[in-house]
Amino acid sequence: NAGVTQTPKFRVLKTGQSMTLLCAQDMNHEYMYWYRQDPGMGLRLIHYSVGEGTTAKGEVPDGYNVSRLKKQNFLLGLESAAPSQTSVYFCASKMTGGNEQFFGPGTRLTVL
């Protein structure tokens, strides 16, 4: 039982490049989330999903897209990376009716 895993762990992009971050969970959770963590700002919600095939915008969705084609996977895409997207990205999951969110180890992204 690996919990929540994220790939890659680190990535450096040039402005305008694209990439996809993968989050996988093996707990059969319905809810999945993408957050970004910036110094002095805590974690902010980018997008979330309440089940396979559904996604919705969070607090800071601009510049990101997501997909939830399989229940266990939640992908975060950057179509044209910008330096403002330099951050640490965390994925989390939660069961329906539960209160605790389980977090992945994070992806550190630098956009030059």
Add this chain to the structure above:
Amino acid sequence: AQSVAQPEDQVNVAEGNPLTVKCTYSVSGNPYLFWYVQYPNRGLQFLLKYITGDNLVKGSYGFEAEFNKSQTSFHLKKPSALVSDSALYFCAVRVLSGANNLFFGTGTRLTVIP
């Protein structure tokens, strides 16, 4: 709208002394409150939560938190700090909407001095 305030960016405490990490909140309705800890280069780990019931909540690693409705606070405490408790601590409130996500404070870095 909800808000969470962690008024101290940094807390230093000597090993063996009691520690407190402060958190105040503002929500509509009954609050669902959480504490998470982040060790260097790691994801967030759940420490404890308050949903309802006793105002003193006990959690992992000897931590506890006291819910105070009149002061809208949820301070994290431990009777005797360990060097290994040094980490970044986040207070959060659950958002009671479609997302049911967590709204986080800005975090408090705890350093326990040997």
